[in-house]
Amino acid sequence: MTAGSIESLDLVGAADAVAGGQISARELTAWALQRLETTGRRLNAVFRIDHAPAMERAAALDDLQAAGGPLGPLHGVPLAHKDLFGVAGRECHGGSIILRGNVAPRTAFAIEQLDAAGQVNLGSLHMAEFALSPTGYNGHYGHGLNPWSEVHACGGSSSGSGIAVAARLVFGALGSDTGGSIRHPAAMCGVTGLKPTARRVSVAGVLPLSHSLDCVGPLAQSARDCARLLRSIARPDAADGLCTRLPADDYEAALDGDLRGLRIGVPQAYYCVDVDAEVADALQASLDVLRARGGVLVDVGVPDMALINAMAQLVMQVEAATLHRRWIESRPQDYAAQVRQRIDTGFAYSAVRYAEALSLRMRLAQQYVATCFAGCDVLHMPTLVAQVPTIAETTEGDSGSVQQTLARVTANTRGINYLGLPALSVPAGFSRAGLPMAFQLVGRPFDEAKLLKTADAYQRDTAWHRRCPTLPALPAMTAP
Amino acid sequence: MHAPVVSLSTNVEATPWSAERLATAQALAAPIDQRIAQAALVMLTLDDHVAAHAAWSDAQAALEGDDRTARHGGTT
Numbered sequence: 001m002t003a004g005s006i007e008s009l010d011l012v013g014a015a016d017a018v019a020g021g022q023i024s025a026r027e028l029t030a031w032a033l034q035r036l037e038t039t040g041r042r043l044n045a046v047f048r049i050d051h052a053p054a055m056e057r058a059a060a061l062d063d064l065q066a067a068g069g070p071l072g073p074l075h076g077v078p079l080a081h082k083d084l085f086g087v088a089g090r091e092c093h094g095g096s097i098i099l100r101g102n103v104a105p106r107t108a109f110a111i112e113q114l115d116a117a118g119q120v121n122l123g124s125l126h127m128a129e130f131a132l133s134p135t136g137y138n139g140h141y142g143h144g145l146n147p148w149s150e151v152h153a154c155g156g157s158s159s160g161s162g163i164a165v166a167a168r169l170v171f172g173a174l175g176s177d178t179g180g181s182i183r184h185p186a187a188m189c190g191v192t193g194l195k196p197t198a199r200r201v202s203v204a205g206v207l208p209l210s211h212s213l214d215c216v217g218p219l220a221q222s223a224r225d226c227a228r229l230l231r232s233i234a235r236p237d238a239a240d241g242l243c244t245r246l247p248a249d250d251y252e253a254a255l256d257g258d259l260r261g262l263r264i265g266v267p268q269a270y271y272c273v274d275v276d277a278e279v280a281d282a283l284q285a286s287l288d289v290l291r292a293r294g295g296v297l298v299d300v301g302v303p304d305m306a307l308i309n310a311m312a313q314l315v316m317q318v319e320a321a322t323l324h325r326r327w328i329e330s331r332p333q334d335y336a337a338q339v340r341q342r343i344d345t346g347f348a349y350s351a352v353r354y355a356e357a358l359s360l361r362m363r364l365a366q367q368y369v370a371t372c373f374a375g376c377d378v379l380h381m382p383t384l385v386a387q388v389p390t391i392a393e394t395t396e397g398d399s400g401s402v403q404q405t406l407a408r409v410t411a412n413t414r415g416i417n418y419l420g421l422p423a424l425s426v427p428a429g430f431s432r433a434g435l436p437m438a439f440q441l442v443g444r445p446f447d448e449a450k451l452l453k454t455a456d457a458y459q460r461d462t463a464w465h466r467r468c469p470t471l472p473a474l475p476a477m478t479a480p
Numbered sequence: 481m482h483a484p485v486v487s488l489s490t491n492v493e494a495t496p497w498s499a500e501r502l503a504t505a506q507a508l509a510a511p512i513d514q515r516i517a518q519a520a521l522v523m524l525t526l527d528d529h530v531a532a533h534a535a536w537s538d539a540q541a542a543l544e545g546d547d548r549t550a551r552h553g554g555t556t
Contacts, residue, residue: 310515317509341504344497348509356520363523 006031007468011077011171011225015118018065018076025065025076029058029120032078035169036122039471043145045163047083048091049123054078058120072118073228081174082158083124084131084207085111094207095127095157097140098327098334108205109240110174110216110233117232125160125173131209132320132339133157134184134409135394139336143391146189147469148435152388155185155409161219162189168468172220172229176206178213178316180413183425183440186219187383190427190436192455192465193219194226197446198420199244201230202237210319212358213312213417222465223426223455227251230448246446254449255456260294262454265376270305271412275385282429282437283382286458290380293457298376303368305415311357311364312418318354321346338395338402365419373444378454383425383440385411387433416442424451427464436464 001023009017017023033051040046061076084094086104093099111121126144128137136144136159144159146152147167154163158175162185165173175182177195186193194217201216208214218229234248266272266287275283291297321328324343332340372379386408393405416423424441431437441451459465497505 307515307519310512314512314516341508344501344505345508348505349513353513353516353520356524357516359524360516360520 001027003031007168009171010221010466011074012222012228014077014171015074015228019071025058025061025120026055028076029054029078029122032120032122032170035167036080036164039167040164040169042472043147043150043163043167044142045126045144045160045167045169046080047093047095047124047126047141047160050090050121054120054122061118061120072116073232074114075118076120077118077171078120078122079114079172079174080122080125080160080164080170081111082127082161082176084127084176085124085174086205086207087111087121087124090124092124092207094131095129095138095141096334098331099207104205106205109202109235109237111205113233113235114174114229122170125158125164127159127161128157128181129336129339130320130324131157131176131178131181131207132342134180134406134413135389135391136162136185136188137336137338137391137395139339146388146435147471148190148430149388149433151392152390152435153188153394155188155388157181158185158193158219162186162191162193165189165191165219165221166469167471172218172225174216174229174233175219176203176209177215177217177413177417178209179312179417180410182215182217182219183383183413183423183438184409186425187427187438187440188388188436190430190438190464190467190469191219191221192223192226192427192459193217193425194230194448194451195416195423196230196234196448197244197422198417199240199242200246200248200422200446200448201233202235202240202243204237204239204243208319208323210316212315212319212361215417222459223424223452224252224255224459226424227255227452227456230452244446249449251449251452254453256453257457257460258294259290259454259457262295262378262450263298263376264290264295264454265298265300265372265379267302267372267379267381268299269302271302271379271381271385274408275382276387278387278431279382279385279437283380283439286426286428286439286462287380289458289461290454293461295454295457300372300374300376300379303364303371308364308368308415308418309411311360312414314349314353314357315418317342317346318349319346361418361420365421368419368421369444372442377443378447378450379442381412381440381442383412383438384409387431387437388435412440421445422448422451424448424455426455426458427467428462429464430467
């Protein structure tokens with residue numbers, strides 16, 4: 001295969017190409033390593049590249065295939081992951097300088113599952129410091145650069161995961177999502193990103209930010225790619241006592257393109273207020289596609305999202321403050337100011353308020369499901385109500401306007417984590433400025449299959465998720 | 481090292497932070513704190529706490545076809 005034809009593959013296509021013998025795991029891995037080392041470094045998408053272990057792994061997978069061994073669903077597919085997933089014996093610093101040199105004692109459960117499925121893990125990807133920025137801001141290691149425009153935010157905190165998939169450096173990546181950290185980079189970089197139901201995927205071996213809200217999920221080109229990745233990682237794990245023991249659905253089997261009778265809820269409050277005009281047009285166009293596929297559009301009401309967002313913010317900040325207290329007290333200078341301020345705020349709430357926020361979680365989740373899903377199967381809304389902000393808009397100027405910009409980024413994502421619901425960000429077009437726009441699908445608990453089915457049907461009739469940014473030419477590929 | 485935090489209301493008051501840092505944290509927290517305090521007063525009773533816990537346990541058990549007694553160590 002030529003470099004150009006490799007670049008046109010998605011994750012499922014890459015797995016099929018290896019399984020079918022069109023390309024070896026070594027050739028594919030060498031291609032991805034070179035892209036990570038060149039474009040990945042230039043876009044600041046990468047923290048660590050494991051060249052030798054990756055090539056050894058690829059060779060072992062080729063040997064297994066040549067010997068007629070069993071092939072996993074990700075056999076020979078190069079992936080890389082956010083730097084908060086532990087890999088035993090390798091550095092994992094969570095985008096911080098406080099944990100620089102920290103060697104992970106164990107491999108994260110989700111990474112182990114991808115290994116078992118046949119991935120080639122190339123290394124760790126850029127992320128916001130301790131996962132505490134919705135834009136990809138990192139005061140220590142610099143901003144990740146959006147491959148569509150380097151002056152615009154790339155989204156965070158799983159910034160490197162969004163960049164690496166969008167720039168076709170790897171075929172998929174894991175991220176984590178506490179208030180939108182998978183969906184923000186997916187939306188801003190133009191890829192598909194899934195935040196599963198709370199504890200659908202184990203968080204064991206993952207650096208925490210907020211144990212009540214953290215979720216692990218995939219970013220990839222398409223809903224089908226995400227379905228394959230989710231099926232691989234959604235397994236019971238005794239090491240995460242809250243991880244569900246429900247078996248994962250066969251998410252790929254549900255992707256039949258048929259939306260006849262599926263009720264798609266269109267919120268008539270909150271999510272549709274103050275939406276940028278170009279984003280609103282893209283959202284309407286996406287609804288037209290879904291309707292043409294057989295979806296039935298239904299107006300739905302929305303509960304008090306200001307309260308739900310407040311709950312999410314308090315829980316996240318208190319739990320982050322708890323985790324960081326020792327370092328905040330002893331090494332405050334080692335946090336970027338924007339990050340430290342978010343953690344500081346967590347110390348200013350009382351224990352009673354935190355307990356109230358957790359006590360109301362079930363009631364508010366039930367109320368949300370009863371209100372929003374009484375007459376529909378999935379909710380459809382903008383992932384971001386505004387266009388992708390510039391880096392300057394999220395870091396410079398007065399604190400009030402920066403906070404306002406950041407609040408608009410998280411407006412439609414943060415509350416979903418408090419409610420524990422699954423959500424999927426889907427590329428839905430490009431603004432006149434050339435930046436991606438996206439819609440978000442939200443479902444009932446553990447109904448990821450319906451979100452993926454809906455997005456896959458949309459992606460059968462659109463090509464936004466296939467669009468690839470124009471990047472500087474790479475040097476000729478070296479033979480493995 | 482400063483003394484351990486002992487405040488029952490706001491942890492920040494017992495920190496060695498500057499007045500500005502402390503005021504910023506409290507100012508950012510205040511509207512959220514008040515929003516939740518008001519909602520909790522209206523929405524939460526002791527019965528709600530118990531019901532919420534029971535609902536969560538029931539939902540988990542129903543979803544997982546679980547033996548609740550075994551899952552919760554025989555304490556339910």
